Structure formats: C-alpha cells, structure tokens
Amino acid sequence: MTADNAIELEGVSVLREGRTILGDIDLTIPQSRVALIGRNGSGKSTLGRVMKGLIRPDVGRVRVHGLDPAQRSFEALSVAGFLFQNSDHQILCPSVLEEIGFGLRENGWSRQEAEAHSLELMARHGIEAWRDRAVASLSEGQRRLVCLLAVLVMAPRVLILDEPFTGLDIPTRLRLVAFIRELPQQVVMISHEPESLKDFERVLWLEEGRLQADGRPTEVMPEFLAVMHRGSEVAASW
Numbered sequence: 164m165t166a167d168n169a170i171e172l173e174g175v176s177v178l179r180e181g182r183t184i185l186g187d188i189d190l191t192i193p194q195s196r197v198a199l200i201g202r203n204g205s206g207k208s209t210l211g212r213v214m215k216g217l218i219r220p221d222v223g224r225v226r227v228h229g230l231d232p233a234q235r236s237f238e239a240l241s242v243a244g245f246l247f248q249n250s251d252h253q254i255l256c257p258s259v260l261e262e263i264g265f266g267l268r269e270n271g272w273s274r275q276e277a278e279a280h281s282l283e284l285m286a287r288h289g290i291e292a293w294r295d296r297a298v299a300s301l302s303e304g305q306r307r308l309v310c311l312l313a314v315l316v317m318a319p320r321v322l323i324l325d326e327p328f329t330g331l332d333i334p335t336r337l338r339l340v341a342f343i344r345e346l347p348q349q350v351v352m353i354s355h356e357p358e359s360l361k362d363f364e365r366v367l368w369l370e371e372g373r374l375q376a377d378g379r380p381t382e383v384m385p386e387f388l389a390v391m392h393r394g395s396e397v398a399a400s401w
C-alpha cells in the first residue's frame with residue numbers, strides 16, 4: 164500500500180559491518196509532527212537518512228508521500244529535505260545567496276531564476292541583507308537558518324531535522340522552535356530535548372535500531388526520561 168501523504172517503511176533493515184543498525188522497522192507515519200528519540204547510537208540519524216534516501220536499506224521498502232526517496236529523479240530527490248546536525252556538513256557555497264539557491268541551480272534553474280526565488284524566501288524571513296555575506300562569517304544559529312532555507316527553497320513535502328537545536332542559545336532555540344511550529348511541511352525531528360517536542364503528535368523511541376515505543380509524547384516521554392535518568396545513575400556509580 165502506498166499513501167501520498169505519509170512516510171511508509173516496510174521491514175526496513177540497515178546492516179553495517181555485520182551489525183544490525185536498524186532492524187525490521189515497520190512504520191506508517193501520516194502525522195505532521197513526529198519525533199525520533201533514543202540514546203546515542205540507537206539509530207535515529209540512520210532512520211532519518213533512510214527517510215531522506217541518503218541510505219538505501221539493505222532489506223525492506225521506503226516510500227515518502229508515495230515516492231522512493233532514493234530514486235534519482237528530481238521529484239523523488241526533493242520530496243524530503245534533510246537538515247544536518249552539523250551545518251558544516253551541509254554548506255557547500257561561499258555566500259548566503261549562493262548557498263540558498265544551490266539546490267535550484269543543481270536542478271537546472273538559471274542563476275537569475277535561482278537568485279530571485281532565493282531572495283524572495285530570504286525576504287520572507289527578514290534576511291535579504293545577508294545575500295552577499297560569507298556563510299563562514301555567520302554564527303551557528305544564523306548558519307542553521309541559512310541551511311533550513313536552503314532546504315525549504317526546494318519546497319519539500321517532508322522536512323527531516325537532525326538535532327536542530329544542538330549548540331544554540333535559548334533565544335535562538337526558541338525562535339527556531341517557533342519557526343518549525345509554523346512550517347506547513349510534515350516534520351520528522353530527531354531531538355534529545357523534551358521541551359522542543361511539546362507540539363509533536365507522535366514520538367518514536369529507538370533502542371539498538373529497533374522501535375522501543377511509539378505513541379503520543381505524554382505516553383512515551385515519561386518512561387523514556389525515567390530510563391535515561393536510571394542510565395545516568397548507573398554511570399554515576401562507576
């Protein structure tokens with residue numbers, strides 16, 4: 164079955180060096196706000212990358228709004244946008260305007276068209292004055308916003324955000340939370356911060372590449388936090 168407004172995974176496994184990084188994941192995600200939580204190394208980024216098509220599963224099938232995200236067509240490549248945890252992994256161009264228009268240029272838009280479209284998006288977010296600034300001269304929070312706009316300019320139907328709040332101060336984080344709240348896209352967010360998940364409809368908790376729990380934040384978060392705090396007590400008793 165394929166739904167054109169949901170992310171679907173059927174029997175998805177990812178294996179590396181003889182280890183199961185993701186094991187037999189079955190999911191249908193029609194909700195518009197979904198969080199991936201879990202301890203370090205539990206497979207969250209891998210699952211996000213599978214949804215974006217950056218990793219092809221060794222076993223199983225993925226469909227994002229009806230498309231295989233690992234297909235090389237423009238439609239399939241742009242169905243989901245991925246915001247990397249570290250903006251240095253995403254930034255490819257020297258200036259802000261070039262960075263935001265890069266994906267459009269790659270997809271055959273002329274420089275003029277890409278710049279006009281990018282500037283319009285920048286103006287909507289009040290940063291058109293940054294057009295010629297070197298991306299390297301921006302703060303981490305500003306770079307995160309540029310990366311987010313470089314993803315949004317492609318008009319993806321789904322946004323996958325890998326720990327977008329890491330390293331941001333409280334005001335910048337709150338601005339980003341508000342920004343994400345208003346997005347019309349379906350959002351899948353990897354986050355360790357319970358505070359940022361208040362608006363979320365569904366939380367998927369991964370443990371060692373498998374689904375440990377799946378439900379509303381009020382159902383999943385108390386148990387998750389209790390287990391994580393027990394983990395820290397074990398660490399403290401070493």
Ligand SMILES: Nc1ncnc2c1ncn2[C@@H]1O[C@H](COP(=O)(O)OP(=O)(O)OP(=O)(O)O)[C@@H](O)[C@H]1O
Pocket residue numbers: 179180184201202203204205206207208209210
């Ligand atoms: N290419 C690879 N080769 C071997 N092992 C890998 C590879 N990619 C990921 N892994 C392993 O898969 C596991 C899951 O990694 P992943 O980055 O998905 O976890 P995560 O939950 O996002 O972790 P974190 O919270 O630390 O970012 C880790 O043990 C990691 O070492």
